[in-house]
Amino acid sequence: xxxxxxxxxxxxxxxxxxxxxxxxxxxxxxxxxxxxxxxxxxxxxxxxxxxxxxxxxxxxxxxxxxxxxxxxxxxxxxxxxxxxxxxxxxxxxxxxxxxxxxxxxxxxxxxxxxxxxxxxxxxxxxxxxxxxxxxxxxxxxxxxxxxxxxxxxxxxxxxxxxxxxxxxxxxxxxxxxxxxxxxxxxxxxxxxxxxxxxxxxxxxxxxxxxxxxxxxxxxxxxxxxxxxxxxxxxxxxxxxxxxxxxxxxxxxxxxxxxxxxxxxxxxxxxxxxxxxxxxxxxxxxxxxxxxxxxxxxxxxxxxxxxxxxxxxxxxxxxxxxxxxxxxxxxxxxxxxxxxxxxxxxxxxxxxxxxxxxxxxxxxxxxxxxxxxxxxxxxxxxxxxxxxxxxxxxxxxxxxxxxxxxxxxxxxxxxxxxxxxxxxxxxxxxxxxxxxxxxxxxxxxxxxxxxxxxxxxxxxxxxxxxxxxxxxxxxxxxxxxxxxxxxxxxxxxxxxxxxxxxxxxxxxxxxxxxxxxxxxxxxxxxxxxxxxxxxxxxxxxxxxxxxxxxxxxxxxxxxxxxxxxxxxxxxxxxxxxxxxxxxxxxxxxxxxxxxxxxxxxxxxxxxxxxxxxxxxxxxxxxxxxxxxxxxxxxxxxxxxxxxxxxxxxxxxxxxxxxxxxxxxxxxxxxxxxxxxxxxxxxxxxxxxxxxxxxxxxxxxxxxxxxxxxxxxxxxxxxxxxxxxxxxxxxxxxxxxxxxxxxxxxxxxxxxxxxxxxxxx
Amino acid sequence: xxxxxxxxxxxxxxxxxxxxxxxxxxxxxxxxxxxxxxxxxxxxxxxxxxxxxxxxxxxxxxxxxxxxxxxxxxxxxxxxxxxxxxxxxxxxxxxxxxxxxxxxxxxxxxxxxxxxxxxxxxxxxxxxxxxxx
Numbered sequence: 001x002x003x004x005x006x007x008x009x010x011x012x013x014x015x016x017x018x019x020x021x022x023x024x025x026x027x028x029x030x031x032x033x034x035x036x037x038x039x040x041x042x043x044x045x046x047x048x049x050x051x052x053x054x055x056x057x058x059x060x061x062x063x064x065x066x067x068x069x070x071x072x073x074x075x076x077x078x079x080x081x082x083x084x085x086x087x088x089x090x091x092x093x094x095x096x097x098x099x100x101x102x103x104x105x106x107x108x109x110x111x112x113x114x115x116x117x118x119x120x121x122x123x124x125x126x127x128x129x130x131x132x133x134x135x136x137x138x139x140x141x142x143x144x145x146x147x148x149x150x151x152x153x154x155x156x157x158x159x160x161x162x163x164x165x166x167x168x169x170x171x172x173x174x175x176x177x178x179x180x181x182x183x184x185x186x187x188x189x190x191x192x193x194x195x196x197x198x199x200x201x202x203x204x205x206x207x208x209x210x211x212x213x214x215x216x217x218x219x220x221x222x223x224x225x226x227x228x229x230x231x232x233x234x235x236x237x238x239x240x241x242x243x244x245x246x247x248x249x250x251x252x253x254x255x256x257x258x259x260x261x262x263x264x265x266x267x268x269x270x271x272x273x274x275x276x277x278x279x280x281x282x283x284x285x286x287x288x289x290x291x292x293x294x295x296x297x298x299x300x301x302x303x304x305x306x307x308x309x310x311x312x313x314x315x316x317x318x319x320x321x322x323x324x325x326x327x328x329x330x331x332x333x334x335x336x337x338x339x340x341x342x343x344x345x346x347x348x349x350x351x352x353x354x355x356x357x358x359x360x361x362x363x364x365x366x367x368x369x370x371x372x373x374x375x376x377x378x379x380x381x382x383x384x385x386x387x388x389x390x391x392x393x394x395x396x397x398x399x400x401x402x403x404x405x406x407x408x409x410x411x412x413x414x415x416x417x418x419x420x421x422x423x424x425x426x427x428x429x430x431x432x433x434x435x436x437x438x439x440x441x442x443x444x445x446x447x448x449x450x451x452x453x454x455x456x457x458x459x460x461x462x463x464x465x466x467x468x469x470x471x472x473x474x475x476x477x478x479x480x481x482x483x484x485x486x487x488x489x490x491x492x493x494x495x496x497x498x499x500x501x502x503x504x505x506x507x508x509x510x511x512x513x514x515x516x517x518x519x520x521x522x523x524x525x526x527x528x529x530x531x532x533x534x535x536x537x538x539x540x541x542x543x544x545x546x547x548x549x550x551x552x553x554x555x556x557x558x559x560x561x562x563x564x565x566x567x568x569x570x571x572x573x574x575x576x577x578x579x580x581x582x583x584x585x586x587x588x589x590x591x592x593x594x595x596x597x598x599x600x601x602x603x604x605x606x607x608x609x610x611x612x613x614x615x616x617x618x619x620x621x622x623x624x625x626x627x628x629x630x631x632x633x634x635x636x637x638x639x640x641x642x643x644x645x646x647x648x649x650x651x652x653x654x655x656x657x658x659x660x661x662x663x664x665x666x667x668x669x670x671x672x673x674x675x676x677x678x679x680x681x682x683x684x685x686x687x688x689x690x691x692x693x694x695x696x697x698x699x700x701x702x703x704x705x706x707x708x709x710x711x712x713x714x715x716x717x718x719x720x721x722x723x724x725x726x727x728x729x730x731x732x733x734x735x736x737x738x739x740x741x742x743x744x745x746x747x748x749x750x751x752x753x754x755x756x757x758x759x
Numbered sequence: 760x761x762x763x764x765x766x767x768x769x770x771x772x773x774x775x776x777x778x779x780x781x782x783x784x785x786x787x788x789x790x791x792x793x794x795x796x797x798x799x800x801x802x803x804x805x806x807x808x809x810x811x812x813x814x815x816x817x818x819x820x821x822x823x824x825x826x827x828x829x830x831x832x833x834x835x836x837x838x839x840x841x842x843x844x845x846x847x848x849x850x851x852x853x854x855x856x857x858x859x860x861x862x863x864x865x866x867x868x869x870x871x872x873x874x875x876x877x878x879x880x881x882x883x884x885x886x887x888x889x890x891x892x
Contacts, residue, residue: 325878331883338888347886351881428773462813465842467773469865477865588770588793593814595832605815606795651817 031212038203041534046196053188054181061184065104065150066143069172072105073152076168079158080110081429083121084165087112092122099124099170106149107171111135111154113164121166125701129171136167149173186358216243218248225252266292279367279387283311283372285337290382300367300389302359307595311385315367318358329355341380344373354390366390426538428467429524434586435460439483443510448502452596453641459489459507459589464516476519483512547574576615579659580608580665583622587629591654594633601651604629606620608658613665616732621750626724627747628669629654631722636673636746646670646743663752664734670747676740701738761878762786764790766837767796769811769824774865779842782874783868795822802829805837806881807874809861812843819843820855827856840877842870 009640018202023301025033059411076096083092092110109123118135138155144151152170159162214236220701221233224514232252233245268653273280273294279301289297289306297306301314312333339347357365367387374382439460442453449457465480486509494498496575528535551571588604593686595602637643637652644650685700729750739747765787774854775791784826790801794814802808807843812819823839828887830836841892843848845863852860863869 322860324873324880328876328879328883332878334885335887339824339886350882350886424773424776431772457815459815462845463771466865467771470773470777470845470867585772585793589815595816602881603794605794609793609799651821 021721025739029212030215031208034207034212035204038207039200041201042196042200045194046199049195050188050192053192054185057184057188059557062145062174064152065172065177068104069150069170070143071459072099072102072172073154073168073170076108076110076170077154077156080121080168080628081159081165083488084110084112084156085158087121089122091126096122096124096389096652104172104176106173107133108169109133110168112166118167119125126173136169146174148175148178177568187340204240210237210239213242214245218245221252222246227256230256231711258316270449273669277388279389281311281387282305282382283565284382285380287311287333289314296389297387300357300365300387313359315352318364325355328352336383337380341373341375341378344375344380346371357425366394401692424589425471425527428471429520429527429538431466432464432520434595435464436513436520439513440510443506443513446502446506448500449490449506450596452593454487454491454494454598456589456593458484458491460486461516473519476516479512479519480514483509486512494530498682531575536715547571551575564756567595574612576618577612578618580611580613580656581606583613583657584609584625584656585687587625589655591629591633593635595652598634600637600639601632602633602654603651604654605653607655610659611665613658613667615653617664619732620728620732624728625656625667626751627668627725629656632671632673636675638674642674655710661752663669665752668747669750672745675740675742675744675746678742680741697718761882762788763806763874763878764788764801764804765790765803765807765874766798766810766844767791767797770794770814771811771844774811777867778870781871782862784853785871785874788838798806799829802837803827803833807877808839809842810839810857812841812845812848812862813852820849823856826834838877840883 005699028036071662078098079095083089084096094106096110099108103126105124105126106129108123108128111118112121115704120135123133125435136492140153144153145410150171150172154168158165185401214233217233218241224230229520230252232249235245235249236244244589273292274296276294277296279294279297279299281297282290283499284290287310287480289309289311291307293306298304304307306314312330316326316329317383328350330353332347336347336351351371352369366389368390370386372384373380374384383570410702424736439457441459442449446453460479461484465477465484468480490500490505490509494614524538527536554571584604586604591604632654634650637654638646638648640650643652652671654669654671657666659666681700722736722738725748729736730753733753734750735753737749737751761793767775767782767789769778769791770793772793775793779789781790787826788804790798790844792798794800794817810819810826814822817824819841826839835854838858839856841849841852841855841860842864846857849860849862849865861870863873870884
C-alpha cells in the first residue's frame with residue numbers, strides 16, 4: 001500500500017483514483033463553481049417557468065377555440081334536425097353553406113342514420129380542405145384535438161322523441177391559434193431569458209461579494225503569511241466568513257508572537273555560542289553540518305559558511321588515505337548512526353579525541369574533540385561536536401622545544417637517559433662504535449665494493465641512524481642518514497650495472513663516515529659530561545644486586561677466608577658472567593655476509609640469549625663461536641641449488657643455543673647443512689696414518705693435522721681447526737663433541753667437563 | 760583502555776628496548792625478538808606483530824613469509840605490520856604481504872598513536888552490524 005508522509009497506512013477508499021469530473025472540479029475556483037451552480041439553477045427555473053407559461057397559453061387558446069367550435073356544432077345540430085327528418089339534403093346544404101362566413105371552419109357534414117348505417121346528407125368543405133372524410137365511428141369522442149384542427153362530433157336527435165336522426169361533425173382549423181401560440185411562446189421565451197439573465201447576474205454578483213471576494217482576500221493573506229509577511233484580513237461582516245477572517249487574524253498574531261520568541265531565543269543562543277571559545281556544531285545522519293554553530297567554527301574550518309558541508313571531509317582535510325588515524329575517524333563517522341543510541345556508550349569510547357586539520361599543507365590546526373549525542377524518542381538524531389583549538393598551546397610547546405640549543409637539547413636527552421638507566425645507552429654506544437669500526441674496516445680494505453659488502457655497510461648505517469633517532473641524537477641521526485643515502489645510492493648503481501669509479505666513491509663515503517664518527521664522539525663526550533660518574537660510565541656493566549649483596553656480606557663477615565671460600569668464588573664467577581646474547585649477537589649480522597661471499601644464503605638464530613656464561617668461558621667462547629660458525633658457513637651450508645635439490649630451503653640456518661647446567665652451561669652450534677662426509681674423513685685419516693682402522697669419525701676430526709689445505713673434496717665437511725677449538729674449550733673446563741647426520745647437518749656441543757676430564 | 764599483545768621483531772637491541780618500554784607504558788604486553796624464532800608462545804598470543812624490514816641476513820618480507828606459514832590454519836591470526844623508515848619499502852607494504860605499516864620509525868610517540876588508531880579501527884570493525892541488518 002502507498003505510505004503518505006505522516007506514516008499512517010492508507011485504506012482502500014483513499015486509494016481510489018479520482019474521477020475525471022472530480023479532477024477537473026479541483027482546479028476550478030469557488031467563484032466559478034458558484035457561478036456555474038447559479039447558472040444551472042437559474043436556467044432550470046427559467047426553463048420551468050417558460051414551459052409552464054407556454055403550456056397555459058396554449059391550453060387557453062385551445063379551450064377558447066373549443067368553446068367556439070362547440071357553439072358552431074350546436075348550431076349545426078340544431079339546423080340539421082328538420083333536414084334530417086325530411087331527408088332534405090338541399091336545405092341542409094344551404095345551412096352548411098352559411099358556415100363559409102366562419103373562415104375557421106374547415107369542414108362540416110351531417111350524416112343520416114339509416115338501417116344501413118350513416119349516410120351523408122350534406123357537407124360543407126372549405127376550399128383549402130381536401131381529402132375523403134369517413135363517417136364518424138359510433139364511439140367517436142365529441143371533441144378530438146389534432147395538431148392542425150379540432151373535430152367536433154355531435155348526434156342529431158329528434159326534438160320530441162329523442163330518436164337519433166344522424167350525426168353532425170364540424171372541423172375547425174387551429175391555424176390561427178397555432179400562429180398566435182407561436183408568437184406568444186416567443187415572447188414568453190424572451191421574457192424568461194431576460195429575467196433569468198438578470199437574476200443570474202444579481203445572484204453571481206451577490207455571491208461574489210459575500211463569499212468569493214472575502215475568501216480570495218483570506219487566501220491572499222494566507223499566502224503573505226506563508227511568505228513570512230504580516231497577513232491581515234479586513235473583517236466586513238459577522239457571518240461565517242467574517243468569523244473565519246477574525247480567526248485568521250488571531251492566528252497570524254499568534255504566529256508572529258511565536259516567531260518573535262523563537263528569534264529572540266535563537267539570538268540568545270547564538271550570542272552564547274559566539275562567545276564560546278570552542279567550535280560547537282552538530283551533524284545528523286547525513287553527516288552534514290547543521291545551521292546552528294558557534295562563530296569559532298567558521299574560524300577553525302576557515303570557511304565563510306559551514307552549513308551543509310560534510311563533517312568527515314572537513315575534519316580530515318589534508319590527511320592522506322594511508323593514515324591510520326584518518327581511517328579510524330572515517331570508520332567511526334560511518335558507523336556512529338548505524339550503531340545508534342543503544343550503542344552510543346560503547347562507540348563514543350572509540351571516537352577521535354584529537355585531530356590535526358590540514359586544509360592546506362602549510363597550515364595545521366590541532367583540535368581536541370568531544371562528542372555529545374542528541375537522543376529523541378530513543379533514536380540518535382544528531383551529534384554535537386565540541387572542538388577546542390589547541391594549536392596555539394601546541395605551538396608554544398613546539399617553540400619552547402625549538403628554543404633549546406642543540407647542545408642543551410642533547411644534554412637534556414642525556415640527562416634523561418642517565419636518570420632513567422644508562423645501560424641501554426652505553427650498549428648503544430658500544431655497538432655503534434663497533435659498527436663505525438666495521439664500516440671503516442670494510443671501506444679501508446677495499447678498492448671496490450661488492451653488493452654483499454654494501455648491504456652490510458648499509459645495514460650498519462641504517463641501524464646507527466635508527467638508534468640515533470630513538471635517543472633523539474639529531475646530529476648523529478643526520479650524519480648517519482647522509483651515510484645511509486650514499487650507501488643506498490651505490491647499491492642502486494650496482495643493481496643498475498653502472499660503471500663506478502670506486503676510489504673517489506670510497507673516499508667520499510669515508511668522509512661521510514668521519515662526520516658520523518665526529519657526531520658519535522660528541523655524543524659520547526656529552527654522556528660523560530652528563531653523568532656523575534664521568535668517563536667511568538662507559539665501563540659500567542650489569543651486576544645483579546643479589547649477587548653483590550651476598551658478596552659484600554661474605555667479605556665483611558669472613559675477611560680472612562674470603563680468598564678461599566668456595567661460595568665466594570662462585571659469586572665472583574657469577575659477577576663476571578656475561579649474557580650469551582652479548583657474545584653471540586655480533587655473529588647474527590656477520591653470517592649473511594660470510595654466506596654471500598661464498599655464493600650462499602644463510603642466517604643465524606640465537607636461543608637462550610639471557611643465559612649467563614661464566615666469565616672464564618665467555619672470554620674464550622667468542623673466538624670459538626666465530627670459528628665454528630665460519631666453518632658452518634664455509635663447509636656446512638650448501639649452495640642454494642644444492643639445497644633446493646635436497647628439498648631444503650635456500651637459506652641455511654645456523655643455530656646457537658645456550659642453557660644453564662648445574663656445572664656451568666651447555667652451548668650447541670648446529671646447522672642444517674650437508675654434515676660430515678664420514679667415509680672421506682676415515683679414508684683420509686687412515687691414508688695419512690693419523691688414525692687406526694675402526695676409529696670413530698666424529699673423533700677423527702679433532703686429530704691435529706687433519707686439514708683441508710690443498711686436498712680434494714675428501715674433507716667436504718669439517719676438519720679445519722676443530723682441534724684448536726677443542727683445546728681452547730678444554731682449557732676452560734669444557735668438552736667439545738660433534739654429531740653429524742649426512743645431508744642433514746652437524747651439531748657441536750660444548751659442555752662442562754666431568755671433574756676427571758678437566759685439565 | 761584496551762591493550763594488545765604485541766610481538767616486535769627487530770635486529771636492533773636499542774629499538775627493541777625503547778619500543779618495548781614505550782608500548783608497555785601504554786598498557787600493552789610486548790615481546791621482543793631479534794628474529795622470527797623462539798617466539799611461538801608470543802606469536803600464539805599476539806594481536807599484532809611488528810616487523811622491521813632491514814635485518815641482518817634477511818628482510819622483513821622473508822620473516823613475514825615464515826611467520827605466516829606458522830600461523831596457517833590458526834583460528835585467530837595476528838595482524839602483521841611493517842615498521843621501517845625506508846619510504847620506498849614502506850610504500851609497498853601491501854605488495855609485500857603486510858596487513859599495514861607504521862611510519863616514523865624511531866618516534867615512539869608516533870608509534871603509540873598509530874597503534875592506538877589501529878586498535879580503534881579493529882574495535883570499530885568488530886562493532887559494525889552485519890550487512891543487511
